[in-house]
Amino acid sequence: MINYIDELNESQRAAVLYNDGPSLVIAGAGSGKTRVLTYKIAYLLESGYEPWSILALTFTNKAAKEMKERIARQVGEQSARYLWMGTFHSVFSRILRTEAASIGFTANFTIYDTSDSKSLIRSIVKEMQLDDKTYKAGAIQSRISNAKNHLISPGAYAMNREMAEHDNACKMGAIGDIYRRYWDRCRQAGAMDFDDLLFYTFILFSEHPDILRKYQEQFKYILVDEYQDTNFAQHNIVLQLSKLRQKVCVVGDDAQSIYSFRGANIDNILKFTKLYQNTQVFKLEQNYRSTQTIVCAANSLIEKNREQIPKEVFSEKSQGDLIGVIQAYSDVEEGDIVSNRIMELRMSQHYGYNDFAILYRTNAQSRIFEEALRKRNLPYKIYGGLSFYQRKEIKDVIAYFRLSVNPNDEEAFKRIINYPARGIGDTTVGKIIEAATSHSVSLWEVLGDPLEFGLNINKGTHTKLQSFRELMETFISMLTEGNAYEVSTAIVKQAGIVNDIYQDRQPENMSRQENIEELMNGIHDFCAMREEEGNENISLSDFLSEVSLLSDQDTDKSTDGEKITLMTIHSAKGLEFRNVFIVGLEENLFPSSMSGDSPRAMEEERRLFYVALTRAEDHCFLSYAKIRLHYGKTEFANPSRFLRDIDTAYLQIPNDSVSSRQSDEPAGRFRREKRERPARSLFNSERETTKQNIINRTVPSNLTKMENIQPKPSSGIAITNLQAGEQIEHERFGIGEVLRVEGSGENLKATVKFRNAGEKQLLLKFARFKVIS
DNA sequence: ATATCAACCCTTTTT
């Protein structure tokens, strides 16, 4: 039984215990939001809610996973695993796969990622013979995304005056047509993009009241995390699902809404109480993370925003040091000063490297800090940049998997029809696309009978196409005969990818090999993990549907050692560090130059700064440079207006600072030249190794050579007489104690309480561990 | 069909 009195403060407890109707929890930064959510779910379970009747939606897989683990620790693995807890996208894709037939899809639909969508848009623009200078894929994509997030279908788009006006103003009057074609092509390919996962869920529920009813009845309680980041579509689906019972609890902080550029609408949280009558509002205002100085400074900053829910965040921790303001001559010097300050602070106050974070507005700023840290041999890790699944070699392999599972997948088709090179060029692909579009079939269907669709190709090409088709057909027939690991290994070998990648032994291609190996190891772990849990869904299709919604942050373990963290402020949301350096506080950088003209955008930048400040527990530093290299040009910069938004009582301002800013620009420039040149050439000569380092840092290092990849044998030894009370050491979960052993024969399973990983159910047939005496 | 070079374009990015 959980002690809700001792472990929660008064407002947290009130929020946890109130479950009679809709509630809104305004959770200030560091106020124990996740704690409230997990305790609330635990409390619901204790009060008799079945786990599968609780729907909890988050924005990241990581958040969902963490919460699930914390709940499992409180109420046991058995209840926790049946909770409907996950990201909007993963939960809805699960529903959509079940109900696919009702909206004209099949259960194995592909999920297009951003680059798939862009590529499809590019080819549509080309086919429509529009000028791709005016019709830029990125811009069109964001228009389409925006439409979908507002639940506007191609049909509705065509009739929408506002949209048409906007498009005409941008000289892109054909976007409506492009949207229509894009929509049809996705359907033809059996594919949904990220936005479709939301839009089709909404459509499913609006067009099929019986299905909506089914889910309304199943989900007796709905919780939503980070509600300030929901968009119109997400908001409306929550509305649909909760309409019947009004048992809904949304948690968030309007002051931390920083994703409007992705369609998030802060009004959803601001107007929540208007939509749901009788909403109980709870405010969590005690900050347990930061010193009083940091909390007060952050309050004084956010006060400058107009639109917000009034709240008074306070801290009862010590007052702490003032926030240090650092002024540098150049961006390079900024890197030097910050690194030196980290060294000093670490020595004088015995911090570890992972007690430090450097947060910046744009990824481009990371390079200079990398350089400075590397020069001093300080360990660091960078988040962001190219994710594992976006690397070319990984996308190629995944495309084979995708096409096998869903042969209609157009983007996968185009990606691999000539990889490895088999003499099928752009002209041929163009003809296939044309035939497919004019007959309203998929590219794959054209391949089945090229002559039928009037494909004008010569004998040689015909043969090449047929052998590709036969290759794919062997893969398709393998799908049912093995698990994801077995099938994928076979595909990688038989498609000639192994040959292609392992041919050249040039050092820069070694990382490609390692990445493929890493992917294969990942698939192996995916199967092993599910088998151990007794989950039988380990086909390639199961792997794909999970992996397409996965991002890098989900896979990497943040526990990899003592390192300084470098990341954008956006990706730092939800995290905390003892010491935080917020860098590049200059006009046109932070706030970004793009937000100058709109007060709304400026408020969002200010919230972003608020998020950055409130990441710090002990110390916070703000730095800016007078000169910075911008797109290759040296530019002068003025200190950010945000420095003036913070009450000076909380700042430690250096002698010649904000007030006297036009002091010695020529000197600054001179300095830059002098230090810059050698540093840069040094960097250039080491560029390759830098890349290597980044890869090594982002990719876990348990690589095995390709030849050695094969299922690791399960222990198989002495597991039949495993007894409760014994200590075991598991390959992934570490050391734990056996609580129970149940079942017999094949289905023998043990419940083990691990020191670090919580309680797990292991199917002994598959589990890899050894008994420690 | 590949290689090489010039032209382009730059925010943030949970899915």
Added chain:
DNA sequence: GGGTTGATAT
């Protein structure tokens, strides 16, 4: 500055 893309040459 730098990474990617597209046109051109071979």
